[in-house]
Every structure is written in C-alpha cells, then in structure tokens.
Amino acid sequence: MGGEGKVFTLAEVSVHNTPQDCWLIINEKVYDVTKFLEDHPGGDEVLLSATGKDATDDFEDVGHSDSARDMMKEYYVGEIDASTIPKKTKYIPPKQPHYxxxxxxxxxxxxxxxxxxxxxxxxxxxxxxxxxxx
CATH class of the missing domain: 1.20.5 (Single alpha-helices involved in coiled-coils or other helix-helix interfaces)
Structure with missing residues (x-):
C-alpha cells in the first residue's frame, strides 16, 4: 500500500471505522482491513468493533494462526504513534475490610x-x- 512506514496518531486511525474504510491497530502497527471485512471468519462486526482503539488484546485473545499473521502483511499501512494511545491501567480492586x-x-x-x-x-x-x- 502507499502508506508503508508512515506514522499515524490514534485520532487519524479512529476516523477509519466504517465498512467502506476500516483500519485497525495491532501491536503498534496500523492495518487497512477494508478489503478483508467480507472474508474475515468472525464476520465484519468483529473487526469494526475493534476500530478506534488498540485492538492488540482482541487479536491475541482469539489466538490467530501463523497464516493469519502472515496475511496481515498485505494490509499494513504504517505505525501508530504510541504516545497517542491511552495507557492501560491495571485494575486495582477497592480496599475492603477483611472478612x-x-x-x-x-x-x-x-x-x-x-x-x-x-x-x-x-x-x-x-x-x-x-x-x-x-
């Protein structure tokens, strides 16, 4: 694709969130998966729901095959500026008295x-x- 090596912000990637223009962020890389929406085994809704955020956890939780990971290369458009992605905070449960x-x-x-x-x-x-x- 024409954007190889380009660095995008989260805001720039987030606008690509429709079935006609769908971009994902996985492992700090940006992918234009628009052409893959119809072929995705989980359906296009899965991909569309992962737009506008870091979809790495969603991607890894499913356990994609090596061939699926290799396929991603053809959809690569650039990198994400990691400073524009909100940091994940670890959930800390509230303090409660010992039962x-x-x-x-x-x-x-x-x-x-x-x-x-x-x-x-x-x-x-x-x-x-x-x-x-x-």
Whole structure:
C-alpha cells in the first residue's frame, strides 16, 4: 500500500471505522482491513468493533494462526504513534475490610455463654420451686 512506514496518531486511525474504510491497530502497527471485512471468519462486526482503539488484546485473545499473521502483511499501512494511545491501567480492586468467617461462631459462643448459665439458673429455680410445692 502507499502508506508503508508512515506514522499515524490514534485520532487519524479512529476516523477509519466504517465498512467502506476500516483500519485497525495491532501491536503498534496500523492495518487497512477494508478489503478483508467480507472474508474475515468472525464476520465484519468483529473487526469494526475493534476500530478506534488498540485492538492488540482482541487479536491475541482469539489466538490467530501463523497464516493469519502472515496475511496481515498485505494490509499494513504504517505505525501508530504510541504516545497517542491511552495507557492501560491495571485494575486495582477497592480496599475492603477483611472478612472474618469466624464472626458467626464468635457470636454463637457469646450467645451460649449468656444463655447456658441463664438456663441452669432457671432450672435450679424451677427445681427448688417444684420441691417446695410438693
């Protein structure tokens, strides 16, 4: 193609997002896959949904064959200016208090420590009352 070696920004590549003009960014390289849309085994929607962003993860997650990777050479149009692609941030889950599974058993023990002596006291009073009345 006529653009080999050219460096594009993300904004420049992002405008190529239609079935008539579809460009992808994979491994910091830019590919014009417009002619391949109809032949793509996953359908054109897969390729169109990957426009306007770095599609490297999408491409790698599928596990493309060596022949598919070789085929990419004919669609190559240039490189992407990596400074125009937003950096991926690693997801860090919010801090949460440690969950103590033993809280339930601690509650049951404290409840029993209160109820068992109370039951014993009640039983003692009941026996004493019963023996006095008979």
């Amino acid at each position: 103590n599974q033993d809280k339930t058993s601690e509650f049951i023990i404290k409840l029993l420590q209160f109820l068992v002596p109370l039951a014993i006291l009640g039983l003692a009073v009941g026996i004493r009352f019963y023996t006095k009345t008979t």
